[in-house]
Amino acid sequence: MSRQPWLEDAPPAYRGGDRWWLVQAITGILLLVLLAVHLIANHFIVEGGLRTYQDVVAYLSHPFVFVWEIVFLIVVTVHAALGVRSILLDLGPSPRVERIINGVLTLLAAAAISYGIWLSWVIRSQG
């Protein structure tokens, strides 16, 4: 008897473990801290709320803040991409479409992260 008879007719892509859930959980926990700091720093610290141009440049020129915001960007993008993936997989794509979904989301996430790092760098260098 096959080990997983209900998967007998399934394409190979459907077999094997999937622990992306764990990555989603870990990034989620990291976001609790990363996002809380991001929100407080950008909404509730500066006089009058929300940073003006000079405020943003000054904020990002601090090396620790710069690294913190980049880490936040990476973690939030991974978490978002995995979340969207999970919702798209619930629409029942074929293994081929699933591979396309994985590829497109990886590309989009990489693009978002690159764009964010570039943006932060440009802003920082205007200080």
Add this chain to the structure above:
Amino acid sequence: MNRGELVPRRRWPAWFDVRGRHVSGWAFILNRLTGLGLVLYLIIHLWVLRLLTQGEARWNAFIALAKTPPFLVLDTILFFGIIYHALNGIRLTLVGLGIGVSAHKRMFWVLMGIGLVLFVLSTWGLWTMTK
């Protein structure tokens, strides 16, 4: 007897069928909706930040706009989404690791209580501090 009323075709993904759902089922659906909303916000947020490369005047003009009441309403909705998604996420992480599974409903309501306090405080802060 009355015949003939056709069963309507389903227009929503199956996970969105809310009939007969329990608290944890609603929590799941709301987690997805807030998640989708937050992804949308993330995309818009990153896109708007490009204004920072277009000079001081454009960004400061946008910030002035972002401090108007319609935008603060959007921020309030955002805070709701973040706080709900974060606190429910804590529960999902714990339960998903096999921790506190039997207390998941109690955990939900306790976290939602904390969430309500956080939401009221942050919304109050948002509307009073933004000038």
Add this chain to the structure above:
Amino acid sequence: MTEQRTVQFRVFRYKQGRERPWYDTFDVTVTPRTTVLEALQFIRRVHDPSLMLRHSCHHASCGTCGMRINGQERLACITRVHDIAGERVTVEPLANLPIIGDLVVDMKAFYAKFTPMAMPLIRHSEFLPEAEPPEGVDTYTRLENCIECGLCVSVCPVAASDPLYLGPAALAAAWRVVQEPRGQNVPEILAQVDTAHGCWRCHIAMECSAVCPSHVDPGAAIMALRGTLIRQHLPWRRKQQGGDAHEPR
């Protein structure tokens, strides 16, 4: 004379060969004790003998009369019409399983997943000393309680999305074996649930545990499987792997 009232039953109908399902509405006079199953049997006897429904024991033992009553998964035999709010009761077959006709679904796919997981649970005798709860198990929460009614599969949002998802009942059976192996091959069982369509697919909506008429608590079982798999893959557990790393807690 007990209080009688007339309730409208809106019953899901489907016959093979028909393009789309439809609803038929029947008026049924019920007493406070009338169950949904009895009302449906009355409809079948009096109004429409072509109504297909499945039932057997009338006391929540056989698990064959599972259906959605006003959108909620229930056993029709223990659901009193009076306990359902409203003057109209909509009765539909279980979701996420193919419909054979009217209120009857095809359980083949359910058993294709459930049976391999539950086979090791078939004990030679429940009266032997080894049937006592073993060390580490306080009481039997007893998957043996599972009546294979399919309510958990019907309510599960993941089963609705992924036809390959192993499903709450089968995963609960797997956990029962891991919890109390009695000589069964636990690593094998864990390997079978450690897939993208096994215990990792669950979205933790916990609807299965909410609707289970038999207190199997499949949701908790799925989470326990995850916990076991994660602990097993912890780096410091991996080193001593060789049987005991697969032991539950």
